[in-house]
Amino acid sequence: MVNTLSHLGIGLLIASVAGLNSRQIKIVAFMAILPDLDFILNALLLAIDQDLSHRAYNSLYYFFGHREFMHSILFASLVTLYIWFKEKNGILTLASGAAIFSHIYLDYVTSWKMRPFFPFVTDSSTIGAIDFFDPVVTIISFIPIVYILAEHAKKNGYLKDGNNWLSGLSKGKHEIFYRNLLIVFTIWCLLNPVAKALLIDHIEETEGHNIGYQGSYPISPGKFLSAYSYNDSYYRIFTSSYWSGIENAAFVRKYPNNEGEFIEYLSKAEILYGNSLPGEIDYPVYDVSTYGNNVTVTLSDARNPLAQYWAYFKTDYVFVFDEDTGNYQVYIKRNGQYGKPVPMNLFE
Structure with missing residues (x-):
């Protein structure tokens, strides 16, 4: 399940592979979840939205809305530059940048509509190639979190020197295993968009219509919900999967009869x-x-x-x-x- 804990887990994987100390691991872990703190800005916007003009609301939404500016490449780049000037550590900067960019990409490659290229592109979009409940992403991202919780419980909650709950990562425990997990995660997140493109090409050939990459959303692992404008009066909607092609097709009228x-x-x-x-x-x-x-x-x-x-x-x-x-x-x-x-x- 792609959520804040998933992002945290990927951040911990990146930090462990980078060979950072406990303090640096905390920085990278925070960078991995930082974009989701925009829910605070979103709550502020909702509290004052009725007092704003239409133009002011739309302008602020791009910066305060959930999965808006704080989920953009520009924001991630600015934060990464800040880490570099603040810490003057190349490895920490690279790990922090990788953590925050992984958050944005993981949201973008699942079903969330975002504006990652704001302010240069204001239209929302999504890659939409990986389901929100994708088992590979969920399992990989939760492994380091489960490990940390287990270690913490094992030490009865005491954070003494030598028994710190981050000591396992900072001392390189399971480093090879975590590196392999990170490699599998990266390959999985890069291959799925390609696999979706091949499926869409096949469906377009079968349907004889242009569906478009953006016209399909994942609704379960390997399965997509698609739609396209069939003519002036109807949309055609259907589900499709990698193993069975088109399923459950139907037509939906755009406008009422009257x-x-x-x-x-x-x-x-x-x-x-x-x-x-x-x-x-x-x-x-x-x-x-x-x-x-x-x-x-x-x-x-x-x-x-x-x-x-x-x-x-x-x-x-x-x-x-x-x-x-x-x-x-x-x-x-x-x-x-x-x-x-x-x-x-x-x-x-």
């Missing part, structure tokens, strides 16, 4: 969503309903029918327009659960 009657509200919802961040929906599907003088436009992702757990696909934007006043409210529904009305400055 599109012409409510084109004004559909267009308004489309514009409002296009102005918002983070932009989770890649293949927009619209549904319209009416109640009294209200017109409700629900915007969802075409992949929802085949998605089980992924939050990106299970997020709906519900726009409720008042035909008489022209006012509207927006709700975000995640996994079937409504939230409070969203502040309007997120959209205009």
Whole structure:
């Protein structure tokens, strides 16, 4: 499972192979989890978002949002340079840089949409070649953490000299084993994007349509959920795997049958969503309903029918327009659960 503990484990592997002392190992371990501390900035943004203008909110989101600036190559480079000027140690700098870059790459190669090339590229993207629950990444990253916890328990929690819970790493215990684990991890993370590209090429040839690398997300080890625009009216969605090819194919209508009657509200919802961040929906599907003088436009992702757990696909934007006043409210529904009305400055 790719989470903060996974990043910590990879950081410890890098530190152990680099042959660092206990203090330096702590620095590298911290670098491996540093990008995820952006959740603090994200919480601050959520606390003040309703008091910001639309332009100010969007600008701050790029820097304060989770998996935004602190998950960028620019941020990682600046932190690595800081370590060099602060410590003046080449090996420590390389290990720290490798740890923070491994965090960004591991998130990017799984299912998270990010902006790793911000501010040069502001569009979000993902490699999306490794599943969040990938067993190889999970096992490898958790091995050094389990070892440290076992050593710590063995010493009854005392951190005396010689019994320090980092002493095993700093003294080179299991160094060859950890080096081999790191090699396997690196090869695995580099080969999976290539394997996905070959699968996509095969599917595109079978379908006779351009799917695109970004059009497929991993939903389980070796299995992907894909979508593409089949024509002006329909998306085609399907799952595929390395061992069985295309599965569970279906067509999803882009717009409701009464599109012409409510084109004004559909267009308004489309514009409002296009102005918002983070932009989770890649293949927009619209549904319209009416109640009294209200017109409700629900915007969802075409992949929802085949998605089980992924939050990106299970997020709906519900726009409720008042035909008489022209006012509207927006709700975000995640996994079937409504939230409070969203502040309007997120959209205009």
